[in-house]
Amino acid sequence: MIINADLHIHGRYSMATSKNMSPVTMAPQAKLKGLDLVATGDALHQKWLNIIEETTEETSDGIFSLKDGTIPEGSEDVPETLDDTDLCKFILTTEVEDIKRVHHVIIFPSLESVHALRSKLNGNMDADGRPKIRMKGDEIMDAAHEEGCIIGPSHAFTPWTSIYKEYDSVYDCYGRKPDFLELGLSADTDMADRIEELQDITFLTNSDAHSPWPHRLGREFNEMELKEFTFNGVKDSILNGNIHSNYGFDPRLGKYHKTACSKCYRKYEISEAIKLNWRCPCGGKIKKGVDYRIYELSKWDEPHHPPERPPYIHILPLAEIISSTYCKGVTTVFVQKIWKELVYKFGNEINVLIQTPLEEIEAVDPKLSKVIKAFRTNTLHIESGGGGKYGEIMFEQDTLDSYF
Ligand SMILES: [Zn+2]
Ligand SMILES: [Zn+2]
Structure with missing residues (x-):
């Protein structure tokens, strides 16, 4: 069985997370994105765990489905064509911050295992959806493994809170190989496979979404082969490298791709940053x-891909393609209208982005089909992100003219 899974998101009790975040909104939205499995996120947080337990039920080992009748009748965000029994399922996950x-x-x-780990980890589990744990990476890994969990570093290369901002090797953190490594939005397989110690580690591509809408949820995901749709199936697939493809951003679109100021976002060459002692004149x-x-x-x-490394396929949120196509000043309502038209017609967002024949998209929206073509042929212009600001798709006026 092949599924699309996004294994890292945050619930509504994490900082800067949408209050709309709940299994009830996520299950249909994730399905429209093209996902079969999505992380619950923040499972160690008692209030969030209560919401998960109230709205979902375990339908196979470690896999949870929305309870029947949880989605309000006539909900505007759920098309009538979407079958209740075929909504996205959930797996229990969390992100934690260690003492470093x-x-x-x-x-x-x-x-x-969630309850058991709650009592083993040293920290206030309910202060934030992503708890701060007063333990080191190897101690957290030990505790997680004792409860049968799998664990690996999140957004491994980012400058504030990642494993490689702190250590030069994942082994210095865990003392052994992690079960996986999450690439984060600012890196892809071509970049990470230049590092020798990562050759035998499975890469995951997850959204780290803080909102349930499809420009965030599933903006990165993993196409995985499972022997069975259970936690063990997911675990085996990750540990044995049965990921078929990683789907994710062109890393230039990530928030931390280039060296830049975290306040004014001015980009710097490294030599310049060092000369300034990592302080921008703006403060x-x-x-x-x-x-x-x-x-x-x-x-x-250059990348040295090990033989088992799956392809990395660049994707972009369709909503962003729509808003870039219609340029500045378009409203979210307008973007949503077009998004719904396409996604409801072609089943899900991944289809529209990757599979639906361009002629069929053209029949709905000729302007957009040209931009999707440019996206598929990798000829969009991208201005790199950095310092916490996402990269952007850029249309020079003449490029735009050549599209239309
Ligand atoms: Zn994080
Ligand atoms: Zn600055």
Whole structure:
């Protein structure tokens, strides 16, 4: 069985997370995105766990489905064509911050293991959806493994809270190989496979979404082969490298791709940043870009993909393609109208982005079909992100003219 899974999101009790975040909104939205499985996120947080337990039920080992009748009748965000029984399912996950401010993703086999880990980890589990744990990475890994969980670093190369901002090797953090490594939005497989120690580690591509809408949820995901649709199926697929493809951003679109100021977002060459002692004249801190961090860690100038490494397929949220196509000033309502028209017609967003024949998209929206073509042929212009600001799709006027 092949599924699309997004294994890292946050619930509504995490900082800066949409109050709309709930299994009831996520299950249909994730399905419209093209996902079969989505993380619950924040499972260690008692209030969020209550919501999960109230709205979902375990339908196979470690896999949860929305309870019948949970979605209000006539909900505007759910098309009539979407079958209740075929909504996206959930797996219990959390992200934690360790004592060194390094983030880790943990995936749980059961509710029991969530409760057991809650009592083992040292920290206030209910202060934030992503708890701060007063333990080191290896101690958290030990506790997680004792409860049958799998664990690996989140957004491994970012400058504030990742494993590689703190250590030069994942082994310095865990003392052994992590179960997986999450690439984060600012890196892809071509970049990470320049680092020798990652050759035998499975890469995950997850959204880290803070809102249930499809420009966030599933903006990165994993196409995985499962022997069975259970926690063990997911675990085996990750540990044995049965990921078919990683889907994710062009890393230039990530928030931390280039070295830049975290306040005014001005980009810097490394030599310049060092000369300024990582302080921007505006008063902000200059943060090292993921591209440069990977260069520092790399053994090779070019990617050395191990034979089992799956392809990495670049995707973009369709809503962003729509708003870029219709340029500045378009309203969210307008973007949503077109998004719904396409997604409801062609089944889900991934289809529209990757599979639906261009002629069929053209029949609905000729302007957009040209931009989707440019996206599929990898000829969109991208202005890199950095310092906490996402990269942007850019249309020069003449490029735009050549599209239309
Ligand atoms: Zn994080
Ligand atoms: Zn600045």
